[in-house]
Amino acid sequence: MIREIVQIDETLCDGCGNCIPNCHEGALALIDGKARLVSELMCDGLGACLGHCPQNAITIEKRETQPYNEVETIKQMVSKGKNTVIAHLKHLKEHQQKQYLQEGLEYLQSIKATLPFDIKDIIKELHHPGLQLIKNDHGGGCPGSKSISIKRSGTNTQMTEKLNQPSELQQWPVQLHLVNPAADYFRGKDLLLSADCVAFTMGNFHHKLLKGKMLAIACPKLDQGMEIYLKKLTHLIEEAQINTLTVAMMEVPCCGGLLNLAQKAATMTYRKVPIKKIIVSIEGEILKEEWV
Known part of the structure; x- marks a missing residue:
């Protein structure tokens, strides 16, 4: 290989x-x-x-x-x-x-x-x-692809009701390869750049992370064409003049590439944009949230 x-x-x-x-x-x-x-x-x-x-x-x-x-x-x-x-x-x-x-x-x-x-x-x-x-007895390979059984302590009725709330998504498409940085709905808005797995992991993804933001999703490990992603992010920062950029990623090592991509795009533009890093655990909890 x-x-x-x-x-x-x-x-x-x-x-x-x-x-x-x-x-x-x-x-x-x-x-x-x-x-x-x-x-x-x-x-x-x-x-x-x-x-x-x-x-x-x-x-x-x-x-x-x-x-x-x-x-x-x-x-x-x-x-x-x-x-x-x-x-x-x-x-x-x-x-x-x-x-x-x-x-x-x-x-x-x-x-x-x-x-x-x-x-x-x-x-x-x-x-x-x-x-x-x-902590876990498993074979070798990437930490992000190891098999883990997640056990939860019953169903929280109040949380279930929250999950039934309407979607906070404000635009389509959302996959970064398909996103058009020139679309009017990005101009001056807050952007959430999320790893694909985050939304499936967090039960309150829409309420906690997506509300009030535009969305782009990507996988730094499996997606091809990172140079295209880089160009789109620089366009969103410089031309669309997004207000802030929040990068939501999983705790596994391979997800770090998404933040690297965002930070590299920020260094390539004359206009500076605040970047927030959010790390989510495999169990769906926010482990860290900070401006970088």
Whole structure:
């Protein structure tokens, strides 16, 4: 399969760390004074980190790749030193990649006699009290596509009545590929840019998020033609002069690409627009709401 993946030129990287917080997948880490890709598994190739590197040390490489192999990955990590190995394994644990974490540890155990560091140090770091524990026992793969059974405590009659309220949708179409940025109904209005899954997850989506706003929906992981989305968003900001832009996305890592898209569009326009980030849990609760 062909994948786009981050490539870091360590001869150019000066270790400033500007790229780290802008990788919403958490695939980058600053290790021994250099930015390192600690998990190819989580790199989505969107390149949100590129524009934040003052040395132009980060590029996107398109190449034919085999299905993800944790043993081959951990071999690369070993060559970069103990701190890189720890960062990689912590990354797997924090993203609940239990199968890959186990494979990586088993490989390290099998070659512990040849390692340039003590594997006990690795185990100690992985059990640090501040590290998030694995809650679900499932196989590897993208955190956004893992199977989860959601249990709810009965039906709330009052909430059911709210769900029967009329739709707050004010325009059609809503899919970003189909949206016409030149439509009059966008001019001067507040825009909600929502990940597809948000409306299905939140029972009060219309009342809580959509009311009083125009709508565009997209999926940063599965949709094609992101450059078209970028052009439409810049047009909505600059020409339609939308008042505010609210980005609603799920808590899964791949959804971060939607906010990256909005922020990139905002940097490409002479007119500035306030952007609000809303993160929704898989259970349908708002986890975070803030202006960015």
